[in-house]
Amino acid sequence: MLHILWMIIKFILILIGIILGLLLLVLLLLLFCPVRYQAEGMKEAGSFRTATGRARISWLFGGVSFSLGFTEGQTDVDFRLFGIPLMKLFKKIKNRKKKQTSDADKKETLDDSGAWKDEGEPSDTYIETTDSPLLESFEDVQKHGEEDTESIQAASPENEEEILSDQDVEKERRWHETAEKLKKLFYNLGNKTRKLWDKIKAVYRRIMKIPEDMEKLSRKKDALCDKIDWWSAFIGHPRTQEAVSLVRTKVFRLLRHVFPTRIEGELAFDCTDPSVTGSILAILGMTIPLHRNCIRVTPLFENRNVLYGYARFRGRVYGVMLVKTALELYFDKNIKYVIRRWKHK
8 A cells, every 4th residue: 555655656756857847948948048030131223012021030949930021012921830830731721611611601502403593583473563553542642632732722712912911910920020039139138148247257266266376386386396306316316326327237238139140231222312322321320330330331322212232130039148137137226226216206
């Protein structure tokens, strides 16, 4: 019994050791196996559609890679895992599923006899529109309507001037019109006076709030002065200055590590205006410390718009450098002081 129990414990310990070893291996690979990148581009004389370019990022000695290409206005994406093109496999699986669904739809459109259904044929049943009882009833209703209108016209008085000459009706109508006009006039006058009174009250309230606004303005001015004094004392503190210098040094060192290790290329350009060509050349001359004069720039000065050339570069990034920089910044006393003072500002 003890022997069996010892075998089970031994098996569990071996399994835990294997898992820990795999985790340690993955951690070491993340820290010391570099992530490599490379890119290249080329453009010949002509439009930018003729430009070609490709970028590639790989890890684990090329076991995991991702590449992006651009050729004649079309992009090409490729992701490989130990040489297996996963993007192409996904496309094949997707196309196969689409083909299967299209075949299933075609089978469903077949009828029982195996012939294709013709959905565009007209149906055998239709409604005759010539001898329809609905149309007959509609014509009857129309005839009755015409007869009613004729009877109404016949019953209407022939002499309309006699009705309009009635003085009592005319006086009553005028009285109603004047009453309506007076009502509208008094209503508009009341609205205007109410609006004017509201404006007067708003101006009065605004005048009465001037002392309160002046007090608020003085408080804001004092708060702004306090913030300016705090920021000046915070930035001018010696420990803050040391923290800033340390961050600057570490960041420049990290950028130097991430920057490409090999750069080469050649560029020729020209503009219709020679002054623009000279300005671009001056700006490109400022980038010489970055590529160390590895990209040869040639101005043509031929008074025409042209740009062609090629460039390629590659580099690597170690995870241990990122972790080292992060730990050095985190455990620095000056940076901790800056963070603590920032939290309790």
